[in-house]
Amino acid sequence: MNIDRRSLIFGAAGAAMLGGLAPAALAAAKAKLGPIGLQLYTVRDLFAADPVATLQKVAAVGYREVEFGGGGYDKMDPAMLRGAMDRLGLKSPSVHIGYDALLEQFDASVAMARTLGADTIVLPYMVDKHRTAEAWQVAVTNIARIAGQIQQAGFGFAYHNHDFEFTVAPGGETLFDRLVKAVDPALMKIELDLYWAIYAGQDAEALIKRFPGRIYSYHVKDMRPDRKMTAVGAGTIDFARLFTLNATAGVQHFYVENDQAPAPYIPDITKSFQTLRALRF
Incomplete structure (x- = not known):
């Protein structure tokens, strides 16, 4: 040469x-993040009262993606919501749809997701009655079947964790481990709620490395020293360190969420957005 x-x-x-x-x-x-999303459950009270005005406020902060969940969105006209998003330059890559709705109203749920422009359906929560060994086995069997149906309908599927999946362990095996073993990785990815995993005592870095390529998205919320939720940047979680693993995780979307955001909500989601927009890792 x-x-x-x-x-x-x-x-x-x-x-x-x-x-x-x-x-x-x-x-x-x-490195820095691309589009930053918001899980609309964070602003559910505002959204329930005036969904279009809420989407306008979210877009004005700078968010370009939203994930529908809570606020009664599933009872609203999805075409109206889609029209508002299109006008505001928002996209909804994924939507939260409950277990019962997926079991009992599958076709309507898929049609709603399609109208909203989503490509992935996320199962967001399992109530207490499903958390015994026997009930979880029934649920996992159903989830595996639903995951296959969702794929056939042309969507991806992911499961969103809270803390109980890691802390409830009938027979010595956590509900989370039972689920991820039982459902084909080709059919189900993980929407990893970083706060709840850490709250449950998980090493988030080790958890991410355990599922290379299987993490669809993160829910990003911070933890105060007293372990309560707070806006990103107002707590102790080292997101910059965790985000160095983004390529390993395969994560595609980053949704800010604060289940306990204080009213009037917009300052809280603004703090999180500004922190993530400035983050370098």
Whole structure:
């Protein structure tokens, strides 16, 4: 290989320039997030009262993705919601649809997701009655079947965790482990709620590494020293460190969520958005 003098000089100069970059400039050269999303459960009270005005406020903060969940969205006209999103430059890559709805109103649920423009359906929660060994086995069997139906309908499927999946362990095996073993990874990905996993005592970094390529999205909320939820950047979770594993995880979307956001809600989601927009990792 021939390397001329000009190339050598340019290479040396480039290295010197990089070496002389201030810390702020080096940080700017690091990775950053693409579109940042909001799980609308965070602003459910506002959304239930006026969904279009709420979507306008969310878009004005800077969010470009939303994930529907709570606020009675499933009782609203999905075409109306889609029209509002289109006008505001918002997309909804995924929607939360409950277990009972997927069991009993599958076709209507899929039609709603399609109208909203989603490509993935997320199962968000399992109530207490499903959390025994016997009931969980029934639920897992149903979830595996639903996952196959969702794939046949042209959607992806993911399960969203809380803390109980890691802390309830009938027979010594957690509900989370039973679920991820029983359902084909090709049919079910994970929407990893980082706060709830950490709250349950999980090492989030180890958990991410355990499921390479299987994590569809993160729910991003922070934890105060007293373990209560707070806006991203107002707590103790080191998101920059965790996000260095994004390629390993395969994560596609980052949804801010605060189940306990204080009214009037918009300042809370603004703090989280601004923190994530400035984050470099």
